[in-house]
Amino acid sequence: MNESTARVVMGSGDHCLVADPDGSLHRCRPRRRRDPRPVCGDRVEWSADSPDGWIDVIQPRRNLIERGDFRGRPRGLAANIDRIVLVVAPEPVPDALLVDRYIVLSEALDIPLMLWCHKQDLASSAQSMPMRAIQRRFEAMGIPMMTGSTHDPEALNRLRTATRGETLILVGQSGVGKSSITQALVPTASLRIGQISASSGQGRHTTSETTLFDRPDGGALIDSPGVRTLRLDHLQPGAVDAAYPVIAEATRRCRFNDCRHGSEPDCGIRAGLAAGHIDPEALQRWQRLRQETRG
Numbered sequence: 334m335n336e337s338t339a340r341v342v343m344g345s346g347d348h349c350l351v352a353d354p355d356g357s358l359h360r361c362r363p364r365r366r367r368d369p370r371p372v373c374g375d376r377v378e379w380s381a382d383s384p385d386g387w388i389d390v391i392q393p394r395r396n397l398i399e400r401g402d403f404r405g406r407p408r409g410l411a412a413n414i415d416r417i418v419l420v421v422a423p424e425p426v427p428d429a430l431l432v433d434r435y436i437v438l439s440e441a442l443d444i445p446l447m448l449w450c451h452k453q454d455l456a457s458s459a460q461s462m463p464m465r466a467i468q469r470r471f472e473a474m475g476i477p478m479m480t481g482s483t484h485d486p487e488a489l490n491r492l493r494t495a496t497r498g499e500t501l502i503l504v505g506q507s508g509v510g511k512s513s514i515t516q517a518l519v520p521t522a523s524l525r526i527g528q529i530s531a532s533s534g535q536g537r538h539t540t541s542e543t544t545l546f547d548r549p550d551g552g553a554l555i556d557s558p559g560v561r562t563l564r565l566d567h568l569q570p571g572a573v574d575a576a577y578p579v580i581a582e583a584t585r586r587c588r589f590n591d592c593r594h595g596s597e598p599d600c601g602i603r604a605g606l607a608a609g610h611i612d613p614e615a616l617q618r619w620q621r622l623r624q625e626t627r628g
């Protein structure tokens with residue numbers, strides 16, 4: 334048995350792929366059925382075996398990004414992340430609720446968030462209005478924001494420099510450009526995807542898995558598939574407020590602690606709506622996420 338430390342580059346079902354310090358890939362599975370499942374970004378101790386090696390120990394995680402599955406049970410997505418890079422673009426039209434989910438998640442996990450506005454070549458078009466609304470919100474919340482495109486090497490360099498040495502996870506809707514950014518920051522990514530597919534025995538399935546790549550200048554980059562829904566059932570309702578500072582502030586002006594913002598007297602939310610401070614669409618999203626986290 335030859336035991337060593339490695340990093341999980343892909344966790345899928347009951348097996349995972351680990352990269353040892355020289356970059357070689359090994360397919361492994363947890364020793365015992367009840368053991369926690371390794372996720373992308375985990376550092377593990379493993380033992381070689383045939384056909385699959387064994388995961389002996391998952392080293393303590395600095396953080397773990399989980400999302401609820403269709404039943405609301407938490408499922409690990411990635412671990413040991415330095416920064417979440419939320420990618421939006423004029424096209425596909427940003428999903429405001431998904432954006433809010435990532436703000437809530439990053440606050441709840443205390444992982445720095447950055448907004449990357451991609452496809453700047455399309456930014457002057459009328460269709461970029463929803464993206465600009467998101468930019469204004471991030472600005473108001475003081476969340477760092479950068480813009481760029483796949484064909485703008487200077488912008489990509491700014492991203493590289495601002496995040497040097499970090500383990501990043503790129504998240505956002507399918508089609509916004511996450512894999513294109515990955516390819517730009519890690520020129521060997523497509524070669525690596527071929528090796529990962531061969532080692533995992535999964536063939537083309539791999540493109541739909543969350544995958545870690547080492548960045549040539551240090552750190553790592555995790556490309557995640559467009560997560561259609563990122564349920565937050567496993568978080569506390571209070572965590573939702575992080576994405577809605579204006580609404581959270583308004584609720585503090587409700588006369589009753591358990592105000593349902595319906596017909597109660599002196600409701601801060603209704604006052605905020607009447608005064609035009611509160612965006613009715615944001616209020617709907619806030620209510621929806623509060624409901625989801627109440628379970």
Ligand SMILES: Nc1nc2c(ncn2[C@@H]2O[C@H](COP(=O)(O)OP(=O)(O)O)[C@@H](O)[C@H]2O)c(=O)[nH]1
Nearest residue numbers: 452454482483484506507508509510511512513
């Ligand atoms: N206009 C424009 N299109 C881009 C840019 N970057 C990527 N795309 C296109 O957007 C589509 C989705 O890109 P992809 O990287 O697969 O997105 P992902 O689903 O987020 O991984 C592809 O057709 C890309 O060619 C960009 O900077 N500008």
Ligand SMILES: [Mg+2]
Nearest residue numbers: 511512557558
């Ligand atoms: Mg992709």
Ligand SMILES: [Zn+2]
Nearest residue numbers: 587592594600
């Ligand atoms: Zn109220």
